[in-house]
Amino acid sequence: MGFTLSNQQQLLSKMATGNGHGENSPYFDGWKAYDSDPFHVTKNPNGVIQMGLAENEMCFDLIQEWVLNNPEASICTAAGVNEFKDIAIFQDYHGLPEFRNAVANFMGRVRGNRVTFDADRIVMSGGATGAHETIAFCLADPGDAFLVPVPYYPGFDRDLGWRTGVQLIPVACDSSNNFKVTRAALEAAYEKAQKANIRVKGLLITNPSNPLGTVLDRDTLRSLVTFINEKKIHLVCDEIYAATVFSQPSFISIAEIIEEDIECNRNLIHIVYSLSKDMGFPGFRVGIVYSYNDDVVNCARKMSSFGLVSTQTQHLIASMLSDNEFVERFIAQSAKRLKARHMRFTMELAQVGTSCLKSNGGLFVWMDLRRLLKEQTFEAEMVLWHTIIHEVKLNVSPGSSFHCPEPGWFRVCFANMDDKTMEIALSRIRNFVAQYKEPIAPRKNNRYWQSNLRLSFQSRRMDDIMMSPCMMSPHSPIPQSPLVRAT
């Protein structure tokens, strides 16, 4: 028995039948290619290597060692089972006090103990995904907007806008000044919103940046604080990559800035955090909303009922992150390994004339392949991207999926594989770049353009994948903010 599309549309909500989840974009070819032909060092050495997934697999040995040495941290072991009942029935949305204390402690240590965090302001959420949605629900009404500097993580469109009705307005940044966020660009974006009668409720920044891997300097952070205070809008700082900063300049959290001599209404300041990147625990769904605004804390806490962290996980994390000796060792080792990986990667790429944006954090590099584009267009970027997926067999993420205004940039993840796989990935890139000294032209009867874009995912990662409706064709049914077309 079939259902016509219009039947479904009447039967279900607009939300369920629309494309606001952002997953119907044509950019899933990369994932499709990977899913159908995943690389394995022995079983499938010619498969596609996954470099589109910003995951941190660098320090699992340290964590596993800790887990083995601390059986009481699990409520399922002989050492920990006496706590099973209390943990299993605890559903208070305030969360286990020891969990909040441990997270606050960890967040402070990641920032070199330059600031401390109040455990009572720690609110749980279903990963950073849930945290962003919750913040949007708390701060904005349907139709309101957040300013977001480009390029930005594609998932924000879904997280901040899908079910909330909130829109994202890009703040122009480009490579001419290494994608710095300027006051002028902020003002311009704000003005455009005003002209279009859109109420701006806040500015969202990701620091360290995804996809750039850079940190915001003190002056920029201060200017952002000044800007939002002048406009009386919120500042949401996504700091989920805080512990991935591996070299100078050091990471400066918004928490540090507001303690400096600067005029700031703290009720406007909110931090989103998670353990998915810093610890490498995306499966455990540990998201945090940290707000300096009491009303937001209270509201977000009530909303956290929709995405609490499993107490089994809270218990494990509480134990792990209150082991200060382990935490310090982990943070140091993680940075060291990321630095080594990053250096190897960028040096190898430089040797074949491929540069990356200078970065010192994140789990990826922002690779510059503009010189390989036949013409500086997004169509040419797509052609290049398809080539990289299908011929070079690397799933990387095209800059357009991050709303990057300049074609030719690609985000390449390096922390989700072992050394061997990384060397293979590097050799593929080396060979590819050596081959294509000329820019890559679109082919006649290019089968990629005819590829079937309708996908069914049997198993998919949902984090960090290309979900941008930004660069859709004019025929796309996805509604766009008028300001997106204008930039």
Add this chain to the structure above:
Amino acid sequence: MLSRKASCDSHGQDSSYFLGWQEYEKNPYDQVKNPNGIIQMGLAENQLSFDRIESWLASNPDALELKRNRESVFRELALFQDYNGFPAFKNEMVEFMANMRGNKVKFDPSKLVLTAGSTSANETLMFCLADPGEAFLLPIPYYPGFDRDLKWRTGVEIVPIKCTSENGYKITESALQEAYQQAQKFNLKVKGVLVTNPSNPLGTTMTRLELNHLIDFAMEKEIHIISDEIYSGTVFNSPSFISIAEALTERNLEDDEVWNRCHIVYSLSKDLGLPGFRVGMIYSNNQTVVSAATKMSSFGLVSSQTQYTLSQMLKDKKFTANYMKENQRRLKRRKEMLVCGLKGAGIRCLESNAGLFCWVDMRHLLRSNTFEAEKELWKKVVCEFGLNISPGSSCHCSEPGWFRMCFANMSEETLMVAMQRVKALVDSTIVHQQTGLSKSRWLKSKWVFQLASYEREPDR
């Protein structure tokens, strides 16, 4: 400064349902340390059978120490964030759910969406099935948390289906039609009916007749049915539980359009007593709903660690079968204790065969047949007699004087103490009625408080 959602109170947490908790939090009963404290009877939790789980864990250490065949699976789990869920866990879940329904229906794991508790499942279904301003019909009385879960962030409205004690709160054809017309009067487009079966707060299961009325109604109006079956494993007496899935199958409606409009909500918070682990799910025959709900589950996935642990536990079929049987036996016994204790105090309950609570008739103790009198009685019960029970008005009951009392979240000794206090309450009310005193001075002891506002996690 903040959104309308943040500034309003449609999260529903200022209701009396939650105020009782505030009092409890300030002065919780403890057999030894605080014998005069308030006994928590407002929390529908199942704490009767943890010993079973603990002993299973003790005898299966390897399986649960995040190990499989002696190899640590920690890393694999830590990285597993696929919103389609851990296949082994979903496979076990559908088998578990089928067993609970006497294997009269079979479930397909690809139609199961995992969510962070049934709180999230219910909200997600609203987002999928209704636009802001549209409505769902719900039989009253219903779980107070629905006001938050179904309405708060979704903008969906709830229109009550009137059920009364006159016929044991059975859902009738006329009540359904009346509710629908009521919605139309308010210009609300009805998208479906949501029932809780077994019922919270009633503790009863829906009859075959009721289910058929519901199905006929949904077919006639071409609307959805959501069946919240989170208490399905707590049925301890006949009549046996009939799932909406079974009712549809019995009528051979698998090929009818109504099949695609039926959705089941489930959770492990009540049946297995694991509310802290946040394991909820949606089961739907509608592929678009499964697809949309799966994407939405990104906002509240189940921790992979928990999925793994539970998949191991549920794999042991002998354990789960024994657990469910023993659990039901203990629930039945405990409920009978409560009913008996109340009877001794001259209080009757609605005849029930499921759930973790009784629906208690205290209408004869009201000063007048009003909700003001119910509130007065409730305050007395909480503050003077130290029992946090839930007033029927917080469950949107249409008749004053009914209260929900939970029995599965305390020890037997505590339940006995609670029964003594109930007896004392009734005696004092009789004294009051006889002597016309405005307050029973000799009972007014250290249990008198001011009700103040304070936040509390709303539990079922």
